[in-house]
Amino acid sequence: MEAPATAAPLHESCVTDMDAPTFDADWQRRAFGVAVALSEFGHYPWEAFQQQLIAAIGDWEGAPASEQGSWQYYDHWLAALERVLVDHGLVAEDELRAIVGA
């Protein structure tokens, strides 16, 4: 599998970088659209999402290789989206658990 594209730190001013806005599957496109739409309509600043994305990718990079699984950028994107939704009170923890556990 390809290496993570974000091994280097992002520009500090790079608040809208989408890094991989080409999609292998429709769910990736939807996840991209939901994250951008909520930011565009002021539900959270883009930086908030960006920080969660960096954190999610950092967790993956820091995990032992045996636990990493293959690289899938949009899984991190989705994890970041879920965290930012809870952080900003758009989705409750229990609602999220119901979805993730479903």
Place this chain on the structure above:
Amino acid sequence: MTMQFGYPENREAASAARVRALEALLIEKEVITGATVDKVLGYFETDMTPLNGAKIVAHAWTHPEFAERLVTDTPAAVAELELPIGMDGAEGEHLQAVANAPGVHNLVICTLCSCFPWPVLGLPPYWYKDPTFRARAAREPRVVLKEIGLDLDPSVELRVWDSSGHSRWFVVPERPAGTEGMSEEELAALVTTESMIGIAEVPVPTA
């Protein structure tokens, strides 16, 4: 989030289901409507495309005073043209044009991530995001350009612009020879994304 590790076999399907459920929940909670995400995606996929950049370049080729304004105050110059609404959003306010000229060639890269002038060039091509391209284009830009087919004369000054969230560069390439009689619309059709990133020149029209 335990889902990050130990992926289930059906992780693709699981991810798809999670996204569907999240969007449905946000619609149910009236955070967004059923049309919101499509509208935003449509804006990215339909309105913010290299066609905008091509129109800007063709206008600059045919209007020298506009060409000057374009490099001194890019957002204001771009706003003069009738391009899709919202060009000043989505980081359009950080657009900065640089113009090629005889003896000067410009190349746009983003060394750390993939900052890109979306409103005028759309979403970046895959190689622009490639870590090897990003590193090598900064270190040995002439070699990289030669490898991908642009062999600059040693006398040409090569200026490399490192994009960031605050400076989203794009190149105004030189107008090719043999296009004197062409309309602005015909000229716009010649302008490629590659030429506006600076890895190629605008091809001289054949026929």
